[in-house]
Amino acid sequence: MQNLEKINAELQGIDIRFDEPLSHYTYTKVGGAAxxxxxxxxxxxxxxxxxxxxxxxxxxxxxxxxxxxxxxxxGIRGFVIMFDKLNSVAVDGYTIEAEAGANLIETTHIALHNSLTGFEFACGIPGSIGGAVFMNAGAYGGEIAHILLSCKVLTPEGEVQTLEARDMKFGYRHSLVQETGDIVISAKFALAPGVHKTIRQEMERLTHLRQLKQPLEYPSCGSVFKRPLGHFAGQLISEAGLKGYRIGGVEVSEKHAGFMINVDQGTAQDYEDLIAHVIETVREHSDITLEREVRIIGQSL
Incomplete structure (x- = not known):
């Protein structure tokens, strides 16, 4: 109660929701309250x-x-911060600067509208700009590291700093801010002038490929595992006979075994149990240990 009184007094005017179910906001449609x-x-x-x-x-x-x-x-104790309202996108010449909460797919369409090329690879990746920088998101041969100029971050102490792309320690699904605890609050991207029709056709091609291969019609957490060196996670899972395998309300997608979908009021525990089963089964079948790409956070019941 003391915390609530202090929050109401000292953070007045900020949109804060108390004991809010996170399942209303997650792509998986699971999660306890913040x-x-x-x-x-x-x-x-x-x-x-x-x-x-x-x-x-x-x-x-x-x-x-x-x-x-x-x-x-x-759920999650303390403060959980979502960036839905920090979502502005500005175009200046051949650069785009976007706040962390800007939708990644929508930002690629802003690049298209301005005939700027370089962002096409991300046209079907769900998520936000901040998350994309944090994860060095990528697809179809492109990744954030290829186009980032710089980003503004909030340090764990609450100070704003600017990080140049060369200092971000980008790797496969990795960036410096995963190590430091800094929060990306905006990012600036260097693109190139292109032909609107050519950019649009490439985005349509990649979107069509994604729709063919991925189970976009169900709630999911996206790609569950990192790509093992020299292999594809989905192929290894499929070869282990796990397509369609289900625990509770969550199953390995028949369409793409690298995805786990919430088909019937699944829980976070269903996801965790299924992930653990897939890792163990693939290890036994192929002697390869899959590594999670998806982050798991919060407290178990």
């Missing part, structure tokens, strides 16, 4: 929340837009 779910409108509100949480000894984390993530059924 103690305090925050939707800051700008970096100043974000900094106020982080500094308040640090001062009061309350935990906090950024959920982005909750696409490549599983929130456990027991």
């Amino acid at each position: 103690d305090f779910l925050v939707f800051p409108r700008n970096r100043y509100e974000l900094a106020r929340v982080v500094k308040f949480a640090n001062r009061e000894g309350l935990p906090w984390l950024v959920l982005g837009n909750a696409s490549n993530i599983i929130v456990r059924d027991g």
